[in-house]
Amino acid sequence: MKRKLRYGMVGGSLDAFIGGVHRKAIALEETAELVAGCFSTNSEKNLKCGEFYNLSGDRIYSDYREMAEGEKNREDKIDFVSIVTPNSTHFEISKAFLEADIHVMCEKPLCFTVEEAKELSELAKDRNLFFGVMYTYSGYPMVKLAKQLVEDGEIGHILNVNAEYLQDWLIDQVGEDENTDTNLSIWRTDPKVSGISNCVGDIGTHIENTVAYITGLHPKKVLASLDYYGKELDLNANIIVEYENGVHGVYSSSQVCVGHLNGLVVRVFGTKGSIEWVQEDPNYLKVVRKGEPEQIYHRGTAYVGGRAAELNHIPAGHPEGLVFAIANHYRSFMGAICKKLEGSSISNKDLDFPSVLDGVEGVKFIHAAVGSSKEGNIWREL
Numbered sequence: 144m145k146r147k148l149r150y151g152m153v154g155g156s157l158d159a160f161i162g163g164v165h166r167k168a169i170a171l172e173e174t175a176e177l178v179a180g181c182f183s184t185n186s187e188k189n190l191k192c193g194e195f196y197n198l199s200g201d202r203i204y205s206d207y208r209e210m211a212e213g214e215k216n217r218e219d220k221i222d223f224v225s226i227v228t229p230n231s232t233h234f235e236i237s238k239a240f241l242e243a244d245i246h247v248m249c250e251k252p253l254c255f256t257v258e259e260a261k262e263l264s265e266l267a268k269d270r271n272l273f274f275g276v277m278y279t280y281s282g283y284p285m286v287k288l289a290k291q292l293v294e295d296g297e298i299g300h301i302l303n304v305n306a307e308y309l310q311d312w313l314i315d316q317v318g319e320d321e322n323t324d325t326n327l328s329i330w331r332t333d334p335k336v337s338g339i340s341n342c343v344g345d346i347g348t349h350i351e352n353t354v355a356y357i358t359g360l361h362p363k364k365v366l367a368s369l370d371y372y373g374k375e376l377d378l379n380a381n382i383i384v385e386y387e388n389g390v391h392g393v394y395s396s397s398q399v400c401v402g403h404l405n406g407l408v409v410r411v412f413g414t415k416g417s418i419e420w421v422q423e424d425p426n427y428l429k430v431v432r433k434g435e436p437e438q439i440y441h442r443g444t445a446y447v448g449g450r451a452a453e454l455n456h457i458p459a460g461h462p463e464g465l466v467f468a469i470a471n472h473y474r475s476f477m478g479a480i481c482k483k484l485e486g487s488s489i490s491n492k493d494l495d496f497p498s499v500l501d502g503v504e505g506v507k508f509i510h511a512a513v514g515s516s517k518e519g520n521i522w523r524e525l
């Protein structure tokens with residue numbers, strides 16, 4: 144491409160969490176520039192953010208609808224929009240930009256209902272637009288290596304999956320020291336903003352997507368036990384899943400596990416070996432072949448090939464983390480947009496980013512888990 148891509152952002156004011164991470168990740172790639180935004184419903188925060196990024200005044204929009212409409216008719220319209228607002232807004236905002244013929248990268252969970260998720264998926268297909276959903280963790284090179292090892296049969300046939308995502312940031316919401324937290328993230332405990340689930344919707348869904356990426360296995364049905372501790376939404380969840388091939392897995396997610404910050408761990412066990420990836424130590428992958436001592440693969444080394452090797456930003460030994468993983472998804476997403484603009488053919492490799500279809504699976508998983516738990520811990524089909 145002779146020019147940089149132009150992008151806009153909805154959400155992500157300077158005090159927000161993930162919007163700034165998206166901007167830094169896109170900046171790592173050096174192929175796109177931020178030219179438009181509606182960063183907050185608070186006009187002061189919106190303006191402050193737009194001015195911080197030197198946006199021209201007419202492209203700091205006070206409303207996302209105005210932004211989609213305004214951008215749609217410009218000759219230098221944005222090529223894509225990043226949607227980094229709380230869950231309740233994803234459906235309407237995504238729809239508005241798809242209808243303006245603008246490619247979308249939206250945060251997870253995709254939206255509130257399966258019907259909405261399918262509608263977005265159909266709309267993107269009808270309009271021939273790319274629609275990414277930011278399931279961060281499949282962006283890590285060592286997760287890509289895990290996928291490759293599974294595909295190459297290195298651990299044999301999968302027998303079992305055991306994955307957890309443990310945090311403790313909501314521990315003060317339960318027990319003797321209960322207090323009302325006022326931090327920005329607390330909307331996650333409000334069903335009007337978060338949807339039908341807090342814990343499963345926020346982090347359980349990351350387990351589902353990361354496991355599906357590595358193994359190709361999607362849950363067919365789930366048996367879930369969600370813990371609410373007297374709150375409106377779940378704070379802890381234990382879920383048994385059954386995949387299409389009859390194999391089972393266990394997914395535990397929690398926001399009340401004291402001492403755990405962002406503990407996503409995925410373990411896949413096969414007939415010939417096992418793999419384990421730990422998000423808080425993401426540059427390594429543990430692989431054990433039956434009867435052999437464990438091996439630790441390091442990102443960026445000569446013995447790591449394939450997609451894992453293509454997506455290195457800095458040499459081995461220099462840790463890469465969250466911003467790099469998100470940058471990798473943007474590299475693929477933006478690369479696909481460039482190819483489309485140039486009229487080049489697009490391969491499966493070009494589409495190695497989580498899509499709206501992953502978003503649909505995520506919403507189905509959340510609903511099945513909540514339904515299973517509420518109906519007395521029964522098996523629920525997705």
Ligand SMILES: NC(=O)c1ccc[n+]([C@@H]2O[C@H](COP(=O)([O-])OP(=O)(O)OC[C@H]3O[C@@H](n4cnc5c(N)ncnc54)[C@H](O)[C@@H]3O)[C@@H](O)[C@H]2O)c1
Nearest residue numbers: 154155156159160161182183184227228229230250251279
């Ligand atoms: N992929 C990941 O690893 C990851 C990590 C964190 C958050 N998330 C997801 O990202 C989304 C945002 O989470 P967060 O923690 O950054 O939230 P946050 O509360 O920190 O930030 C949300 C931002 O959206 C703005 N906003 C809200 N409604 C808006 C609207 N209608 N128009 C414009 N701006 C609006 C707010 O002002 C704020 O700037 C959530 O869906 C969450 O699930 C994903």
